[in-house]
Amino acid sequence: MADYVVPFIIDGKEVRPSATFDVVSPSTGKLVHKCGVATKEHAKAAVDAASRALPAWRDVTPSKRRDYLLKTADIMERRRDELAGYLIDATGCTQDWADLNIDGSVDQIKDIAGRISSQSGAVPSLADPSLGAMILKEPFGVVFAMAPWNAPYILGVRSVCQPIAAGNTTVFKGSELSPAVFWAITSCFQEAGVPDGVINFLSTNPANAAEVTESLIADPAVRKVNFTGSTAVGRIIGRLCGQHLKPVVLELGGKAPAIVWEDANLDLAAEQCALGAFLFSGQICMSTERILVHKKVSAEFQQKFAATIDAIFPAGADAPVLINTNAVDKVKKLLDNAVSKGASVLAGDFNATETSKTRLRPVVITKVTPDMDIYQTESFGPSVSLIEIETEEEALRIANDTEYGLSSSVFTEDLRTGLRFAKGIESGAVHINNMTVHDEANLPHGGGKNSGYGRFNTTLGLDEWTKVKTITWRS
Ligand code: NAD
Numbered sequence: 001m002a003d004y005v006v007p008f009i010i011d012g013k014e015v016r017p018s019a020t021f022d023v024v025s026p027s028t029g030k031l032v033h034k035c036g037v038a039t040k041e042h043a044k045a046a047v048d049a050a051s052r053a054l055p056a057w058r059d060v061t062p063s064k065r066r067d068y069l070l071k072t073a074d075i076m077e078r079r080r081d082e083l084a085g086y087l088i089d090a091t092g093c094t095q096d097w098a099d100l101n102i103d104g105s106v107d108q109i110k111d112i113a114g115r116i117s118s119q120s121g122a123v124p125s126l127a128d129p130s131l132g133a134m135i136l137k138e139p140f141g142v143v144f145a146m147a148p149w150n151a152p153y154i155l156g157v158r159s160v161c162q163p164i165a166a167g168n169t170t171v172f173k174g175s176e177l178s179p180a181v182f183w184a185i186t187s188c189f190q191e192a193g194v195p196d197g198v199i200n201f202l203s204t205n206p207a208n209a210a211e212v213t214e215s216l217i218a219d220p221a222v223r224k225v226n227f228t229g230s231t232a233v234g235r236i237i238g239r240l241c242g243q244h245l246k247p248v249v250l251e252l253g254g255k256a257p258a259i260v261w262e263d264a265n266l267d268l269a270a271e272q273c274a275l276g277a278f279l280f281s282g283q284i285c286m287s288t289e290r291i292l293v294h295k296k297v298s299a300e301f302q303q304k305f306a307a308t309i310d311a312i313f314p315a316g317a318d319a320p321v322l323i324n325t326n327a328v329d330k331v332k333k334l335l336d337n338a339v340s341k342g343a344s345v346l347a348g349d350f351n352a353t354e355t356s357k358t359r360l361r362p363v364v365i366t367k368v369t370p371d372m373d374i375y376q377t378e379s380f381g382p383s384v385s386l387i388e389i390e391t392e393e394e395a396l397r398i399a400n401d402t403e404y405g406l407s408s409s410v411f412t413e414d415l416r417t418g419l420r421f422a423k424g425i426e427s428g429a430v431h432i433n434n435m436t437v438h439d440e441a442n443l444p445h446g447g448g449k450n451s452g453y454g455r456f457n458t459t460l461g462l463d464e465w466t467k468v469k470t471i472t473w474r475s
Helices: 038-059 061-079 080-092 095-116 152-163 179-190 205-220 231-244 265-280 295-312 326-341 392-399 417-425 458-463
Strands: 008-010 013-015 018-022 030-035 133-140 144-149 170-173 200-201 222-228 248-251 256-260 288-294 344-347 365-366 383-389 409-411 465-474
Touching: 008 038, 008 179, 018 365, 030 144, 030 179, 030 200, 030 383, 038 144, 038 170, 038 200, 038 205, 061 080, 061 095, 061 152, 061 179, 061 295, 080 152, 080 179, 080 200, 080 344, 095 152, 095 458, 133 392, 144 205, 144 231, 170 179, 170 205, 179 200, 179 326, 205 222, 205 231, 222 231, 222 383, 231 248, 256 392, 265 288, 265 295, 265 383, 265 409, 265 465, 288 295, 295 344, 295 383, 326 344, 326 365, 326 383, 383 392, 392 417, 409 465
Parallel strands: 144 170, 144 222, 170 200, 222 248, 256 288, 256 409, 288 383, 365 383
Antiparallel strands: 008 013, 008 200, 018 030, 133 465, 344 365
16 A cells, blocks of 8 residues: 555546655554645646536435435445545554444434435515515535544545535545545545535645645635634634635634532543543544542542543553654643643653654643643643632633633533533533533534534534525515
């Protein structure tokens, strides 16, 4: 595979640019394959193909679109081993993470497929009884979709499946860190018979990303955009979309809090906080980054939490892999800064030498205060901060003392307390007695504040990709 170049798929055909970049495995350090570097010309060709495919795809009946999606889900199931391989090679993730990604994608496609034929408009009565009116839902046109590498099947599938389910066509730009995954998604839809040009996949290296992205957002044929990634790049995408007056769905970073209240089941809280913080090395937008634990139970929780982490990530095994050395360095820098300002390390040793520079074991720090960088900055790695709280007001104030608002948890045995917290927390989702990482087809996904706006999944997610047209008539 090392000399294999991941091609683009434009208008149903593989395109192999002469310029390529390397995709390197973070677990072996070896070249996995190469990928083509897209230019503005490729971007234009992809938009043109999507524009040509639009009139026919828009008119495909909802039941036929449903059938294409159901067939794609079956194909993903059948090609599961191949698909998992692309993800494991590019990100160093475990087989479990790959399975979760593929299961989540298949489920999402089936769920959206089942909703397509019930998308409908309205027939309101007007003030003048001689007038009739209809409100139609129509696709926008060409949608530009961008997805990241960390859960790339779920995030890549949702970025194109939901727009095409509603009758749009797409240009699909996948992260340079796992391009084969995005090629594979496009290939599954293609194998299911989705017509040429409905999904056009390309990728580019970081040096060309800004130019290619801007050319796509500026293209008059592109009518709506979605971007999943960091808040820093989301801001750039939002600015460009504002400048070109394109609506956009932004799914950005997070700094999820978990409140462990004084009456919590501490075994459950310890387990769910460990999974929420360290699943896939904390490289999930919904990862638990801050645990706000009640002073009365803090000592007992800390002891159980450390023991749970030891059990899940035993000392003898290789440390988990992160996406690259930059990701490890970022977490270590945040931890260094916190410790230099008075934080204590409860679990883990971020100065330990691991078998490669892309590996880092879970680290828990206590006595975290607002002057430390880690208090505000998304670590997007295997670190979590413990902060003690005493009152509901204090817990909510600290939980909300962040620019982000994506996900959160509350641990309490009293559902009334849980619901009070849930109402007060500023985030797109609150999970009571469950980890902050929770995404499934039957729940809307999205955030508020600087975690972005708009929703994927469910009927809300499907409606993001239609615009409304009013028709009236005199009878
Ligand atoms: P990133 O924002 O760093 O990169 C995303 C893409 O943007 C990359 O492909 C990159 O090449 C491109 N890019 C970089 N600079 C650009 C520019 N100036 N113009 C246009 N494109 C540019 O994010 P990432 O590392 O891929 O993903 C991690 C981030 O994504 C985390 O912050 C995480 O919380 C967030 N995320 C959010 C969700 C969600 O649903 N809210 C899901 C997964 C990840």
